[in-house]
Amino acid sequence: MEAKKPGKSLRRLPKSLQSLLGLKTYLTPKWIESVSHILKDLPSTPVIDTEKIENHDSVSNLCGDLAQLNKYLNQLSLQRRQALNEFLDLKGNIRVFCRVRPLLDDEIYFGLRSIISSDSSNLLLKISETKSKQYVLDRVFHQQATQEQVFSEIEPLIKSALDGYNVCILAYGQTGTGKTFTMEGDKDSPGLVSRGIKELFRQALDSNLEYMFTFSMLEIYMGRLRDLLVPRNRNTRNHNAPCLSIQMDPNGDVDIEKLTSVKVSDFNQVEKLYKLGTQLRSTASTMSNSTSSRSHCLTRITITCIGENARRRETSKMWMVDLGGSERLLKTQASGRRLQEGKAINLSLSALGDVISALQSKKHQHVPYRNSKLTQVLRDSLGTDSKTLMLVHVSPKEEDLCETICSLNFAMRVKSVHLACDEPADVRVKREETMAELQEKLKYYETKCRIVQGDIDMLKEKLRRLDRNTETSCISTDTMQFDMMNNAHNVMDSTTNSKSQPGFMRPTFSSQRKMGLNYHMSATSVKKPPMPSKRKSSSVYAESAGDFQSDYGSEYSTVTISDWKNIVDDQSECSQSASEKSEIKKVILQDSEKSIRDSRASSSSCESSNGNMANWLDLQMTKKTSVTASGRTKRVLAIRFDEQNSSMIQSKNTNDFTKLNSNASIQKKNIGAADAEADISFDKKAIDELNSSMIQSKTKNDFMKLNCNASSQKNNIAAAAEADISVNKKAIDEFLYSCEDAEIQKSNQEQSPDLATPVHIESFDKPYLQLVQSQAKVNPIDQNEENQNKKGKQQQHPKIIQILWTSALLGLGITSLGYEHDFFNGLML
Ligand SMILES: Nc1ncnc2c1ncn2[C@@H]1O[C@H](COP(=O)(O)OP(=O)(O)OP(=O)(O)O)[C@@H](O)[C@H]1O
Known part of the structure; x- marks a missing residue:
């Protein structure tokens, strides 16, 4: 042998x-x-x-090479970031795009003709048979522009968000002009939210850094902030849902109290949550749109980079906002609640225009953020240190001409000053040259980063x-x-009379007895090498949740989204995935909520750490009393453990x-x-x-x-x-x-x-x-x-x-x- x-x-x-x-x-x-x-x-x-x-x-040797390559990659990433930031600065931190909706089938059927023609940055609006008006914007998407084309212009912002900048993408426009279509899209052509988040995860995976993402959704309905990830009773959802409040933290960052944040690690998780959130959004049929959004819908993804100091912020936010449709109330002949909704939307849109205009002109000392809930929420993502993109939507129909002019005037008000017609030609040429150089640099750094990353992976x-x-x-x-x-x-087992001795050298049991040593022997006395302590299964999340628990003296209840889906809207849509128990909701309840819950005779399951959805929904409905409590509460959703496993399978770290x-x-x-x-x-x-x-x-x-x-x-x-x-x-x-x-x-x-x-x-x-x-x-x-x-x-x-x-x-x-x-x-x- x-x-x-x-x-x-x-x-x-x-x-x-x-x-x-x-x-x-x-x-x-x-x-x-x-x-x-x-x-x-x-x-x-x-x-x-x-x-x-x-x-x-x-x-x-390999470790040495790896360390060098990592260092080099970090340098390259830093240079890439700088180039990108310069590029976006030159382009303008607040940019305004315009998208023209195509004529819909029924409009074509009735022989309607478009009054808009455009190229990549100019829009020509036919006001009458003899008169046209030209608008210059950062980018114009013609009627046949696809979702991909629109998204390709948004992509640099995704990089900025990963680099630590707050990013805000807003869809603005008259009701029925395609804002929801651009943001949400449909099954065949997903919108910017899905594409943006998918790209965010893709870029995060490609980078050599470790990120943590959380997802939140809220709507601003008639001046009230409502969490779209908290289920509400179908009949009362528009009226009695709890209202969130806005706080500023000492760093000047906006903090929305009680807003649910779900830790997400892949796109599938986000997609499910987004679908649920959009189902809860307030919509109604109006004269202009059968499913008109009656609120502003704000989707937020926060990005935290672990162990990286070179980012602009430790935690950045990417907001994607589907604004409520602007409308001329006289034209829509709205009354009652629809009228109130329309007024609220118009007021907040006007406040948004004031804020962006103030930021753009740079002359104003005062930026009127406080004039609406919308601008208060977006305050830290609209400033000069953030990247803002306004996508103004217009209709090609002649009958919408007045609304189109209003929307384009709004676009002119908020668009970058440097793109105005008054920019001297030579300045413009210089700027464009610099931008082209920066773009080349960007490409170079990106390619280099990819190559180095490949080498690192190989090593x-x-x-x-x-x-x-x-x-x-x-x-x-x-x-x-x-x-x-x-x-x-x-x-020959032994006692530990000499720990430095090899085990086999220690006296035998009987010899010790012979020698009169004090000898105790048991099976458990045999020492084992130290074992690493067992960690909790839901690692990071459980830890952070534990922190919240101690901070707020609250407790958790756990809710699965499958239960949620069964209860909340749209039974048919939800039933398909109702059996998928994919996410666990970990909610930290404040004491007032707890006492309400405790007082409920039938809430035994809710009292356990794994409360069911019915109790949770009950709780939401009794919140009318609990929301007045002064204590701060955080809601946190965690992805179910097996879901985390599947997501970790998709990630690379x-x-x-x-x-x-x-x-x-x-x-x-x-x-x-x-x-x-x-x-x-x-x-x-x-x-x-x-x-x-x-x-x-x-x-x-x-x-x-x-x-x-x-x-x-x-x-x-x-x-x-x-x-x-x-x-x-x-x-x-x-x-x-x-x-x-x-x-x-x-x-x-x-x-x-x-x-x-x-x-x-x-x-x-x-x-x-x-x-x-x-x-x-x-x-x-x-x-x-x-x-x-x-x-x-x-x-x-x-x-x-x-x-x-x-x-x-x-x-x-x-x-x-x-x-x-x-x-x-x-x-x-
Ligand atoms: N680019 C587009 N391509 C094809 N269809 C579009 C496009 N833009 C909008 N539509 C269609 O126009 C209709 C109205 O669009 P949408 O609901 O997105 O408008 P909206 O601006 O969100 O309206 P509201 O403000 O009332 O919510 C929808 O049927 C949508 O499918």
């Missing part, structure tokens, strides 16, 4: 024997002499596992492969040694891998540590730990690779265990048969009190030999490992090592028990 390379344990042998000699006062001179002989015969230099060393060499892959190899060889060698020692440990990898190495070390106090069952625990740490991971690659590591470890451990079991059994057998002297194994002493007295091998009769062998067979650890992996590969130790070890063990046992004889001499080869 092929001899296995000597590993860690053999290298440690001299050291162990040296420390053995340190106990010479307790040992007989003959024993010392024998051990000294063994030492002399040992190779003077430690045996080196060259394969492992080579690996480590390459690993350290990481190499590292993983090397690491796996190292791990495998480490485990297969060390575990084998470890098991061997473990068997020795079974033979190098930090996680490193963390997990280091976890894995800890485990590996623990597994590999040839400590006689450990046992094989620890390996199984270590694997469980490793598996649990994998579950906490957020990345597919890491998950897969770690899984692969874990299984290879499992296999290795099982294989090594099996090999060792057989090797050890064989060694014991051989030793027992070939040597004339031996001591009874400690395990036998413990398990058979009548055998506790040491017995010479001379006195071994056949039944005793059978007993020793059967002990080895019934050793539960061995049995377990054998059952675990019967197909594991057999591994061999050089016979000499086995004899040396066993000699040392038995020698110590015998001498410490006071038996002196020459058996060592017989062992010397």
